[in-house]
Amino acid sequence: MADVVVAGGGPAGAACALVLARSGFDVTVLERARFPRRKVCGEYLNIGAVAALDELGVGERVRELAQPLLGVRLIPPGLDPVELRFPAPALALARETLDEILLNAAAAAGARVERARVEDLSYANGRFTGVVARDEAGTMATYPARFVVGADGSGSLVARKLGLVRPSRGARRFALGGHYRGFGDLGGYIEMYVGAGAYFALNPLDGERVNVMVVVRDVQLAEWSQAVDEGMRGKAAELGRGRRSFAAAERIGSRVSFGPLAFDVHGVVRPGAYLAGDAGGFLNPFTGQGVYLALRGGADAGEAIARTFAQPAREAAYAAGYETRRMRDFAVRRRLSHVVDLLVDVPLLARRAAARLQRFPELGETLLGALGGAVSPERGLSPALLGRLLV
Numbered sequence: 001m002a003d004v005v006v007a008g009g010g011p012a013g014a015a016c017a018l019v020l021a022r023s024g025f026d027v028t029v030l031e032r033a034r035f036p037r038r039k040v041c042g043e044y045l046n047i048g049a050v051a052a053l054d055e056l057g058v059g060e061r062v063r064e065l066a067q068p069l070l071g072v073r074l075i076p077p078g079l080d081p082v083e084l085r086f087p088a089p090a091l092a093l094a095r096e097t098l099d100e101i102l103l104n105a106a107a108a109a110g111a112r113v114e115r116a117r118v119e120d121l122s123y124a125n126g127r128f129t130g131v132v133a134r135d136e137a138g139t140m141a142t143y144p145a146r147f148v149v150g151a152d153g154s155g156s157l158v159a160r161k162l163g164l165v166r167p168s169r170g171a172r173r174f175a176l177g178g179h180y181r182g183f184g185d186l187g188g189y190i191e192m193y194v195g196a197g198a199y200f201a202l203n204p205l206d207g208e209r210v211n212v213m214v215v216v217r218d219v220q221l222a223e224w225s226q227a228v229d230e231g232m233r234g235k236a237a238e239l240g241r242g243r244r245s246f247a248a249a250e251r252i253g254s255r256v257s258f259g260p261l262a263f264d265v266h267g268v269v270r271p272g273a274y275l276a277g278d279a280g281g282f283l284n285p286f287t288g289q290g291v292y293l294a295l296r297g298g299a300d301a302g303e304a305i306a307r308t309f310a311q312p313a314r315e316a317a318y319a320a321g322y323e324t325r326r327m328r329d330f331a332v333r334r335r336l337s338h339v340v341d342l343l344v345d346v347p348l349l350a351r352r353a354a355a356r357l358q359r360f361p362e363l364g365e366t367l368l369g370a371l372g373g374a375v376s377p378e379r380g381l382s383p384a385l386l387g388r389l390l391v
């Protein structure tokens, strides 16, 4: 029997496995995809993610391959761009590269990584006791473990099997995009074109490749029906207003899509089981904090489990501590995401906020710091900041 079986080898699963394997625990990671694999993502690593990668010991390797980012250029409807500089260096790196570095680091630390799709959980005597998974050849096997970690992303099967999923609120949005060349020089800035209910984002991955994401409501996607590429180009042209468009762009590899951009849970622990990363709730990707939260959450879950092995009598306290940290932090970040949603949805508010950010760049720095872990997320919701931004 393994000490821990982790479902999913993305940033949350790899961080959790790495922390546990380094402490000498017997960890198995089951990942359904063959790495390197694409993951629909803006591929922006905020300040907090960069710090977490350093703590996990892979920061140097990531920096060798990543593109430094200076800040975000926000372009709301009918206004000049607002440039927000990051208070400390952020990075851009394709997820196929980042996730492979992380999973390889977990394997190098001693975690067993196997290709298999988790399909069920096993349960006995009031606690979860392992997972049931199908390997590449289609064979089902049980993986018994003292702890199960669900790090299987948004829409998590483990979260469903634990009975922790709850309906998510808010607008249903979908993301479409891919890697492109030919968008021109972004000067080390992410560009975000925001319009009623939609946005078009560009992130420079290197001198040639740009990560492009177009995020729209589900009704919009339904209208495009079979002509998704044309719809995406049209939306980008409308939001980009001549500054950026797909006219001279060429896609590298396939188009990717993901949605709905919503997934929520009412708890992240059950006896013998933890959820980490997107499996424990998903926030508006516009805010670019998913990888940071996945790395922190995965490592935090790993540490809580490691402490439990050292002091089994305190299992409930360690689990409750993890859950409280996660749910509190998430509640604040969800509110922060709703504010961002409002700015995306209501052009008048977007224009007002942009004008204020233009005049008071320190507001933007605080917001980016709150989203990126440089300051507490509460700072981004302080009445003083919101008042100066919106009223």
Ligand SMILES: Cc1cc2nc3c(=O)[nH]c(=O)nc-3n(C[C@H](O)[C@H](O)[C@H](O)COP(=O)(O)OP(=O)(O)OC[C@H]3O[C@@H](n4cnc5c(N)ncnc54)[C@H](O)[C@@H]3O)c2cc1C
Binding pocket: 007, 008, 009, 010, 011, 012, 013, 030, 031, 032, 033, 039, 040, 041, 042, 043, 044, 045, 046, 049, 116, 117, 118, 119, 151, 152, 153, 154, 157, 175, 213, 258, 261, 276, 277, 278, 279, 285, 288, 289, 290, 291, 292, 294
């Ligand atoms: C459109 C979009 C843009 C985004 N942009 C950014 C951004 O710029 N910056 C940022 O920080 N975050 C961004 N995010 C969020 C970020 O991608 C996620 O928060 C992050 O990937 C979460 O990591 P994770 O490890 O929890 O899950 P994932 O990265 O989703 O990894 C889960 C892993 O589990 C595997 N898996 C799933 N089911 C099973 C199963 N049953 N059995 C075995 N394996 C399984 C999957 O193959 C996958 O490898 C974006 C998200 C979207 C959708």
